[in-house]
Amino acid sequence: MFPMRKLFKIGIGLGLFLIGISINLMHPVTTPAQGAIEYQRIIIKFRSLTPRFYRDSFISANFGGSEPLRLKDSVVVKVPKGSLETIIKALSKNLTVEFAEEDFKAEKVEIPNDPQFPNQWGLSKINAPGGWDVTHGGNSVDVAVLDTGINYLHPDLSAKLFISVNCTNSACPSQNSTDPDGHGTHVAGIASAATNNSIGVSGVSWDGRLMSVKVLDDSGSGYYSWITNGIIWAADNGAEVINLSLGGSFSSSTLASAVNYAWDRGVVIVAAAGNDGRNRILYPAYYANTIAVGATDTNDNKASFSNYGTGVEVAAPGVSILSTYGSGYANLSGTSMATPFVSGLAALLFAQNPSWTNAQVRSRIESSADPIPGTGTYFRFGRINVCRALGCLTSPLTPTPTPTLTPTPTLIPLTPTPSPSPSPSPTPTSILSPTPIPTPTPTLPWWCKYIPTHRTCQ
Numbered sequence: 001m002f003p004m005r006k007l008f009k010i011g012i013g014l015g016l017f018l019i020g021i022s023i024n025l026m027h028p029v030t031t032p033a034q035g036a037i038e039y040q041r042i043i044i045k046f047r048s049l050t051p052r053f054y055r056d057s058f059i060s061a062n063f064g065g066s067e068p069l070r071l072k073d074s075v076v077v078k079v080p081k082g083s084l085e086t087i088i089k090a091l092s093k094n095l096t097v098e099f100a101e102e103d104f105k106a107e108k109v110e111i112p113n114d115p116q117f118p119n120q121w122g123l124s125k126i127n128a129p130g131g132w133d134v135t136h137g138g139n140s141v142d143v144a145v146l147d148t149g150i151n152y153l154h155p156d157l158s159a160k161l162f163i164s165v166n167c168t169n170s171a172c173p174s175q176n177s178t179d180p181d182g183h184g185t186h187v188a189g190i191a192s193a194a195t196n197n198s199i200g201v202s203g204v205s206w207d208g209r210l211m212s213v214k215v216l217d218d219s220g221s222g223y224y225s226w227i228t229n230g231i232i233w234a235a236d237n238g239a240e241v242i243n244l245s246l247g248g249s250f251s252s253s254t255l256a257s258a259v260n261y262a263w264d265r266g267v268v269i270v271a272a273a274g275n276d277g278r279n280r281i282l283y284p285a286y287y288a289n290t291i292a293v294g295a296t297d298t299n300d301n302k303a304s305f306s307n308y309g310t311g312v313e314v315a316a317p318g319v320s321i322l323s324t325y326g327s328g329y330a331n332l333s334g335t336s337m338a339t340p341f342v343s344g345l346a347a348l349l350f351a352q353n354p355s356w357t358n359a360q361v362r363s364r365i366e367s368s369a370d371p372i373p374g375t376g377t378y379f380r381f382g383r384i385n386v387c388r389a390l391g392c393l394t395s396p397l398t399p400t401p402t403p404t405l406t407p408t409p410t411l412i413p414l415t416p417t418p419s420p421s422p423s424p425s426p427t428p429t430s431i432l433s434p435t436p437i438p439t440p441t442p443t444l445p446w447w448c449k450y451i452p453t454h455r456t457c458q
Contacts, residue, residue, distance in 0.1 A: 039080040041103035042088060045074040050096040056095075076103055100355050112196040112206075116329060118156060120201055120300055122190075122317030126341060128204055130387030136195075136206035138351035141206055143191050143241045143343050144234035145226060147184030148220055149177030150212035154185060155194045155212065156200040156324050163237070164212035167230035168222065172213075180218045182325045186332050187245045188212070189324030191340035192347065200329055201322060204344025204386065208351065211239055216246060224248065227284070228258040231269075235262035240350045243343040244271040244290070245336035247282025255284050263289035267360045268346045272335035274307035281311050291362060294379050295319065295338040300372040306335055308378035314369050315379040316341035352390060364389050 019183065044066075046055050051075070059066045059075060066075035079087050091100035111129055123129070152161050166175040190211050193203035215230040216222035227246070234242050236405045242262055244387055248255075262269055271285035273292045285292035292311060295303040295318025302308055303319050318338035320331045342365065349361045368389040369375075369382035410422055 028253075038263065039078040040081050040084045041142050041359050042077050042079055042084060042091070042093060043069070043074060043099045043103050044077060044101055045071065047096055047098050048073055048241055050366045054096065059229045073098070073412075112202045113198050114195060114200055114202045115198070116201045116322060117285060119322050122321050122337075123202060123204070125296075125298070125300070125317050125346075126204075127387035128202075128383050130392050131345075131390040132386075134208055134387075134390040134392045135348055137208045137348045139207050139209055141205070141208045141241070141347045141351045142206060142211050142239045143243055143340075143347050144211040144213050144230075144239035145184055145188045145191065145243050145245075145340070145415065146213045146215045146230040146234065146245050147187055147243075147245060148181040148216045148218065149175075149184045149214040150188045150210060150218050151182075151185045151324070151327065152176045152212070153178060154189075154199070154324050154327060157185065157188055159197075160192055160196050160203075160208075160210045162209040162211055164214075165233065166214040167233055168214060168217065170225075170229050172229060172233040175214065177212055179326075181220050181331070183214070183220050183245070183332075183336065184212065184214070184216070186321075186323045186325045186330065187243060187336060187340045189329075190337060191243060191344040193324055201272040201324065204341055205347035208321045208344070208347040211237070222246070222257045224252050228254050231258040231262050235265045235267050239267055241343045241346045242267055242269045243340050244284060245339045247272050247274050247285055249282060249366045251283050251286070259284050259287045259289050263358065268343075268350075268361050270339050270340045270343045270346065273312045275305045275336075276307055277305050278307055279309045280307055281309060282307065291342060291365065293335060293339045293342050295333070295335045296372065296383055300370075300383060302378045303333070305333070306338075306378075308374070310380050311377070312358050313366055314342060314381050315372070315383045317383075327350075337457060342384055345389055345426075347382055348386065349389060371441075 009387075028083055044059075055075075059077065059196070063077040063079070066077045068075055080427040088100050091097050091385070112132075117123070134202035149166075150161060150164065152158055152164055164175055164177055165172040166177070177184075188210050189201055189203060190206045191203055192205040193201050195202040195206040210327055211234060213234055215226045227244070232243060259269055269284070269290040271292060272282065273285050273294045274280070274282035281292050284290055289308045291313050294308055294312040294315040295306040296315045297317075299302050299321040302315070306315075306318065312426070319333045321333065321337040322329060322331050325332070345365055346361050348358065349364055353360070365384060366381040368385055370385045371382045372379075375382040
């Protein structure tokens with residue numbers, strides 16, 4: 001004889017089998033069409049008491065076959081793309097199925113193999129690795145670095161350098177710059193050093209290209225006219241982003257006109273706020289059509305040297321930043337270093353959203369910034385966050401406002417303290433209305449519990 005437990009399981013299994021068949025007949029699952037190219041995958045977990053012969057016949061009849069899983073009673077089936085939701089809904093009505101769900105995909109959480117990446121604290125602070133899981137950008141997006149030039153021989157930059165010109169001459173002739181000063185090379189590496197190439201450092205714009213536009217001499221200074229030449233040349237030659245890690249103390253109609261020219265042609269212009277540690281902004285960062293950038297340290301505090309004020313839109317890491325320099329690497333500090341972090345993010349956004357305008361890219365950079373100490377005072381929007389800007393978080397892009405605390409009300413005791421009197425009354429135990437004295441229930445005959453409808457028991 002079979003043990004009772006086994007008989008019980010067989011009976012339950014047979015019942016589920018019959019129910020499953022009836023449900024299946026009422027809610028047939030469409031067999032994938034012959035020749036279908038694109039499929040989606042569903043994981044089906046059957047109830048443990050479902051007979052194996054039923055599972056096999058059910059899968060064979062409806063899906064043609066399946067892949068087993070190590071998870072007990074579970075299989076993976078393929079269905080034509082577009083039918084997944086309908087089929088999962090039908091499976092959920094089959095009582096032999098414990099659950100059915102899409103076989104979702106996971107992606108690698110990518111960290112570049114550049115050996116100096118662990119020393120680039122700024123990339124981690126702005127959550128660049130999270131953003132890279134969404135996009136590496138694209139090699140059709142150009143960041144024009146208007147600076148002392150870029151060393152075209154640097155192993156971490158040579159493959160990224162799309163074009164190199166010298167705009168200290170209005171003709172902006174092509175020139176292979178070795179950048180004796182090193183400033184432009186350092187800035188370029190932050191924005192878009194070759195990433196995941198097993199060499200040196202990583203750049204924010206993983207796949208983006210670089211334009212070297214020399215507007216400063218080999219000692220790091222240059223006329224506004226040179227900068228104007230460079231801005232207009234970059235705008236006319238397809239730059240999506242212009243990086244200006246430079247600044248002067250005086251306003252200029254010429255420089256403002258160049259900035260407006262580039263903005264009107266869809267370019268995002270990013271400029272350094274300055275290193276005076278004062279509540280002011282250098283030019284051209286001051287102009288409305290640029291994103292002015294301040295610098296922060298490893299603790300998200302304003303760098304001591306960084307200029308500040310509500311006219312500084314965003315902040316980025318700017319203290320002891322490791323990047324390309326000369327033919328090697330070096331740590332430098334300044335709002336010059338903070339600025340290319342923002343330029344690199346702008347390039348990633350243009351690559352992710354090819355139809356976006358410069359106004360949309362700028363708005364996303366600003367609205368996705370993290371509110372850090374000094375936001376609203378030192379920097380209008382906070383410190384940039386690559387991951388949030390590219391949409392890799394489920395939290396809203398706009399920062400959650402800090403709630404305003406209301407004063408805690410003083411509690412009034414329920415038992416009031418009586419005023420002294422010659423003959424004090426007893427102190428009440430509650431201000432609530434007194435509980436009424438219950439009316440006694442009449443005694444009923446013992447047999448009423450058996451015949452409660454008898455008139456004597458009413």
